[in-house]
Amino acid sequence: MPTLTTAPGLRSEIFVPITPAPVWTPITKPLSECTVAFITSGGIHKKTQTPFNTAGDYTFREIPSDTPSDELMVTHGGFDNSDINKDVNAMLPIDRLRELRDEGVIGGLVDTFFGFMGGGGNVDKFRNETGPEIAKRLKAEGADIVLATGGCGTCHRSATIVLRACEAQGMSTCLIAALPPIARQQGAPRITAPHVPIGSNAGEPNNKEMQTGILRDTLDAVESFDHFGQLKMLPYEYRHNV
């Protein structure tokens, strides 16, 4: 009967971030020729649409990319909503994206953006249904680039799952993360991270300069990053003490 010398109480000596397998679609044309999509797991939808179930919801809402920003609202129980209530561009920078399109920085926008409520998201549903479905629709609309914001912690995970589905279907994606450790650990293909609180992930409300800067720097990152999992901290800082 062979015995082994053992020692209860041993502890592993190296922290290991558990990252899923890389998924990567390189960008193949200049930004000015790219069609851009935006999705958010921060609970944004049209005021006329059914609100999300804040107890957990893996459904999504179609948001036409020409929707006036004052027709959008947030339903999300995972963070302070006051910044989005002031300016929805703090989570879904729809006005800034249209400006960038009009200036010719990007080639165009898809017809449909997507909002979902990623808080406490059902991982399997997002991985097997919601993510692939959103990716399929964005691909059909000709998206080359998909940008995203996540709201809360688990929203970052849900957004990352959907972005990975998009990347797998041939689109180049980047998550604008307020919580970059989660984005990285969950396997976001590209990550930019302004110094902002959750609830205003895309920049301070009504601060057009900051919101535009975050978007432009993120588009630059999509163009310059050359491998999976890269992260760039962005030089924008906004604090909101709730």
Place this chain on the structure above:
Amino acid sequence: MSLSLNELEVHMADPAVLCCRRPAGTVLSAQDFEDPTIFDDMVESNLMTLNDDGLTIGQALGGTLKSDGEALTQLTADLVEGGAVESASEPGTAESLAEASAAAPVVSAAPAASADASTDAPNGYIHLHLDKAEGLDLVFPAGPAGSGIPANFAPAAAAGPDTEPEPAPEERVMRTLVKKDYPVSSVVIGQTTSYADGVLSIDGALIEAAEQADPLVKKVTMDVIAPEDRHVYSNTIMDVIPIAAKAEGSLGEGITNVLSGAVFVLTGMDEAGVQIHEFGSCEGFLDEKIRYGRPGCPDESDIMIRVDVQIEQGTGMERRGPFAAHSACDAIVHAIREQIKDLSAQTPVAQETFKDVRRKDRPRVVLVKEIMGQGAMHDNLLVPTEPCGVQGGEKNVDMGNVPVVLSPNEVLDGGIHALACIGPATKEITRHFFREPLVEALQADEEVDLTGVVFIGSPQVNDEKSFVSGRLGSLIEAMEVDGAIITTEGFGNNHIDFSENIAAIGSRGVPVVGVTFAAYQGQLVVGNQYMDAMIELNKDPDGFENEILADNTLTEDDAERAILMLKTKMAGIPIAAPERKWDESVIEANQALV
């Protein structure tokens, strides 16, 4: 709805936190709990706090929420009634938690289930099926508080009386290697090459021969540095090479004559004065730039024979440049080998015997050593004709970095000539392999059956990384091992290989321990669930690749911890999860258990 039933069973002892908003009256099940794996990030980001008085998932499961709960609410006894937690009168103390556990259906069902469970312990695990928990399957290690012997390694436990002495393992000696040590008390550069009475004489004309060894070699100089005279400036140290020659047999068996007390130190730069190094370089004063006594380094008392090679400008970062420097140095070492093949007239001061032993009935263990394979200085010569030599060796880059098996004796007989010049502090150089602590310890360990040492390169291209990791997985499967230790030199992109290689082994159900430098500068950027038993090689106080030769390489202490951790993991005893950041006290605590 963040935990699946599969995930639930590994998180029963983790804090119970609502994943989403839940109304009063909710009967708590898997779908109501947040995934505990994200808690550390959430806490670190100030998104949530976890208090000690909370319930575990195992305690909250099946209970009913007394009032509405928001997402990320930590569940405490006053929020939940019924279920496992009902009888826990004072949550928060260790005693009451133990009581709560004792009252849980999970545990109370155990005796009833044990009759079924006893026949269902295939891998040292007890498998419980609980009807009351709505079909929840729970699997946990069978014997953490018991003997520490996994069920599969103790087949005779039920059959034999306890008093029966453990029989000696059935040993089969595959081959024997004897290293005979001949002392060197002085080295002179003279007119002939010879060794007698402790004096090693090296013919100065060999320098010219070294310069002819490769067209890329432009200039060679050689000097002798005594232990007391080490404050000498040097180009970056490319390698430390023992002086050893086969007296009988081929590599890994027979007799090897070793000159102890003197080693070759290869240094170099190119014609333009660029150091031959890649990530980090250790040019400087030799008394400061070498961690004397590391397996790969000169010892405190060693005489260093320094061979400095100047190669063609701009070739330092091509494969051919560093190889030319090694070839030049080997021209000199080889001339000495010719003179020490027959030392029958002299008496060795010591001799060591190494046996490649297979131990039937012992757990089968493999050691996997990841070596650099990305060209330039990231190359290694496998199984040269002479110990630590160049001639006859096959380059792992040319072999596509696929896994290659060496016997332990082949490794310890100089079966690897390392061309590696990655970070000086983490690289495993030629002398390291000649006295590799893990190979020596595993080979001598009577509790395990060391099947072999697998060398696998770290290729440059990501697809190739996946290819070689895949081949390693198939090799491991074919070897039918019970446990594996995998080491890597360096850090950075090779950690991609490292994690893939660990997954290739771990995903086949083989317990695996990973050994690398990570600490602060080299902290892992990728990982997977199989990397749950890891050994840290760092020795730098600040956790850096500090450009002191071999400082952060594997030592005897590291080898002991790695083997103990592997045996513990093979026995089914849990290895605690690591701290979130490099913490030297964890390493010290593990070392204290050895």
